[in-house]
Amino acid sequence: MPDKTTIQKTKLISLIGPPNSGKTTIFNYLSGQNYRTVNYPGATVEYSVSDFLKSFNINAKLLDSPGIISLSPKSPDEKVTVDSFFNHPKFGVADLVLLTVDASQLSRHLFLVEQVIRSGYNVIVVLTMCDILNSKGFDISLDKLKSMLGFDAVKLDGRNGDGLDELVNKIKLNHEKSENKKIVKHEFNEKDLMDIFNKTGNIEQEVLFSLNEYVPDVCKANLQLNVISDAKLRNKPDAKTIRYDKVFLHKYWGIIIFILIVSLTFTSIFWLSTPLMDLIDMLFTFLSAQADDLLGKTIFADFISNGLISGSGSVLVFLPQIIILFFILGILEDTGYLARGAMLIDKPLSKIGLNGRSFVPMLSGFACAIPAIMAARTIQNKKERLLTIFIIPLLSCSARLPVYSLLVAFLFPGSPFSSGLVLAAIYLFSIISSVIVSGFVNRFLPKIVNVSDKTSFIMELPAYRVPKFKFVLKNTLDNAGQYLKKAGPVIVIFSTVLWFLTYFPNTNPVIENQENIPQTELEHKINSERISTSYASNLGKVLEPVMRPIGMDWRIGVSLIATFTAREVFVSSLALILKATDSEEDLQQSIINQMNQAKIESTGNKMFTTSTTIGLIVFFVFALQCISTIAIIKKETGGWKIPVIQVLVFTFVAYLFTFLTVNGLRLMGIQ
Numbered sequence: 001m002p003d004k005t006t007i008q009k010t011k012l013i014s015l016i017g018p019p020n021s022g023k024t025t026i027f028n029y030l031s032g033q034n035y036r037t038v039n040y041p042g043a044t045v046e047y048s049v050s051d052f053l054k055s056f057n058i059n060a061k062l063l064d065s066p067g068i069i070s071l072s073p074k075s076p077d078e079k080v081t082v083d084s085f086f087n088h089p090k091f092g093v094a095d096l097v098l099l100t101v102d103a104s105q106l107s108r109h110l111f112l113v114e115q116v117i118r119s120g121y122n123v124i125v126v127l128t129m130c131d132i133l134n135s136k137g138f139d140i141s142l143d144k145l146k147s148m149l150g151f152d153a154v155k156l157d158g159r160n161g162d163g164l165d166e167l168v169n170k171i172k173l174n175h176e177k178s179e180n181k182k183i184v185k186h187e188f189n190e191k192d193l194m195d196i197f198n199k200t201g202n203i204e205q206e207v208l209f210s211l212n213e214y215v216p217d218v219c220k221a222n223l224q225l226n227v228i229s230d231a232k233l234r235n236k237p238d239a240k241t242i243r244y245d246k247v248f249l250h251k252y253w254g255i256i257i258f259i260l261i262v263s264l265t266f267t268s269i270f271w272l273s274t275p276l277m278d279l280i281d282m283l284f285t286f287l288s289a290q291a292d293d294l295l296g297k298t299i300f301a302d303f304i305s306n307g308l309i310s311g312s313g314s315v316l317v318f319l320p321q322i323i324i325l326f327f328i329l330g331i332l333e334d335t336g337y338l339a340r341g342a343m344l345i346d347k348p349l350s351k352i353g354l355n356g357r358s359f360v361p362m363l364s365g366f367a368c369a370i371p372a373i374m375a376a377r378t379i380q381n382k383k384e385r386l387l388t389i390f391i392i393p394l395l396s397c398s399a400r401l402p403v404y405s406l407l408v409a410f411l412f413p414g415s416p417f418s419s420g421l422v423l424a425a426i427y428l429f430s431i432i433s434s435v436i437v438s439g440f441v442n443r444f445l446p447k448i449v450n451v452s453d454k455t456s457f458i459m460e461l462p463a464y465r466v467p468k469f470k471f472v473l474k475n476t477l478d479n480a481g482q483y484l485k486k487a488g489p490v491i492v493i494f495s496t497v498l499w500f501l502t503y504f505p506n507t508n509p510v511i512e513n514q515e516n517i518p519q520t521e522l523e524h525k526i527n528s529e530r531i532s533t534s535y536a537s538n539l540g541k542v543l544e545p546v547m548r549p550i551g552m553d554w555r556i557g558v559s560l561i562a563t564f565t566a567r568e569v570f571v572s573s574l575a576l577i578l579k580a581t582d583s584e585e586d587l588q589q590s591i592i593n594q595m596n597q598a599k600i601e602s603t604g605n606k607m608f609t610t611s612t613t614i615g616l617i618v619f620f621v622f623a624l625q626c627i628s629t630i631a632i633i634k635k636e637t638g639g640w641k642i643p644v645i646q647v648l649v650f651t652f653v654a655y656l657f658t659f660l661t662v663n664g665l666r667l668m669g670i671q
Helices: 023-031 076-086 103-118 130-135 142-149 164-178 190-207 231-235 239-248 253-295 299-316 319-335 337-350 356-364 369-378 382-394 401-411 416-441 445-449 469-503 519-532 535-542 544-550 554-562 569-577 587-597 610-622 627-637 641-667
Strands: 012-016 036-039 046-051 061-064 096-102 123-128 138-140 152-155 208-210
Touching (some): 012 023, 023 046, 023 061, 023 096, 023 123, 023 164, 023 469, 096 164, 103 123, 103 130, 103 190, 123 142, 123 164, 130 239, 142 152, 142 190, 152 164, 190 208, 239 337, 253 299, 253 319, 253 337, 253 587, 299 469, 319 337, 319 469, 356 382, 369 382, 369 627, 382 416, 382 641, 401 416, 401 569, 401 587, 401 610, 416 610, 535 544, 535 554, 544 554, 544 610, 544 641, 569 587, 610 641, 627 641
Parallel strands (some): 012 061, 012 096, 123 152
Antiparallel strands (some): 046 061, 138 208
């Protein structure tokens, strides 16, 4: 067990290392997953900070920054990280640095270690992935590594935490060495880098030994280890990774498997989420009914029941689907498959001016465009970075998922398998659309932003690993929590605003012959009359000439305007405008029922038909309807030029393709 002596002097311990070196796993072990993620001041680059677990008795902050491969930054993202490493804007200079090193890629990862050491830091090297190195028939002499580096080193198994106690003890023993240390930020020139490269290669040869030739002998104080200098054998991927890659990176099978994984992902979103969605439906239906019973037929009761409860519930009902999406993406990332996906689509992406580096930001765009656009900062080439940012809003983010789920459920009621396939087709369509737009924009972007440089694509493929479900689940819940924090306040505010617009000024409409109308039908007539004479109706009728050519009326127009705050507000807006509340059914089914009954006021025709519903889906695929996304694009591109072009172009394209879709389907006899 670790020594219980509490450290008083260490103020900051930084954890750095190359991507895929196990850094986040170690951070989770040391922090107990009790951390917060924030941005560096003046930047969108995120770092995580936490106290150590109380049981470790370490009185220090633990800071985890994005992975880097060198202290010579090549992208804006890396520059912010490196600059903050030498002098963090909040915590200052680290007293101790924990450097994660993939033991199976020793010389490459020691490159960063040597740079940090030459900068004057006190370090502890944490060797990870030793099991992969052992599977190749090799191991590392910690004594030789410590001697050649001049600092402590420890092995830690990310799968089960073996070595964690030793690491904690070394942290406690090493903090005193940081006193009076002079930290120097070097500008490493070509000669320095070559010298470091040669040194790390020599270290690798000295500290690695073959397990087949090493016979331990505790009686010999000066044991000489056999060293195998065959670098090709040492750096060769483990047999399991080679075997799996023959399938997952196959020229044909790899693409087929990739498509199947994507299809199964979105099909499972419907299958697995249905029971949880039903529970949420029941909860909000119960709360809405209780509000009506307790508060009576008053304006306040209608606000609570139809404004806050039903409006929020109609969006929160889709939270299980969003959690499942995040969880599956986390599993794919933790197993090492996402990097293979980047390799598979590098060649097709190169045809449209991108490369495999754009894959991760683009994939993140399926969760939320905002972090995806931030992730594009790791793309070194300016043209490719801007082009990636330009097309990310076309990828169907999780905010669109509630909209798609509602519209697909309307088209295919009671058929989760068909709904799942259609949802997968929608996401595939958004990918194809983004590819086409990217190929088109690629021809004009150099003239818009005056760039034309090209780069090659090199990506480090991590070994296949069994996912750490505890960490994946924790990250999934964190992401879902961030989604709720972002969407929740917006939903509440705009549910309130929309309720006001749909309830006033005619709060008590007069219906003739009320005594001859059944109570349920009477309430429906009152609601319809109130909405048709409301402020929302007056605002929406200004949009009527624009909505009529695509087979819709002012009510959908008002809902589409509301989505500029957040796309998912479309569902709650529609629920409020259509008065989709019923104590005897769940919220989603209530909205669908009202959609089936809704008619265009000027013509009496059904408003939601197969053609108009598909048209709405097409509109949401293309339209850039998120103020937060527009704001972050402005910040990342350094001006309003690109976001303004995006809003104008994507809105025009969305309307044009919606018009062609609706009227094209009608010409084919599909109403």
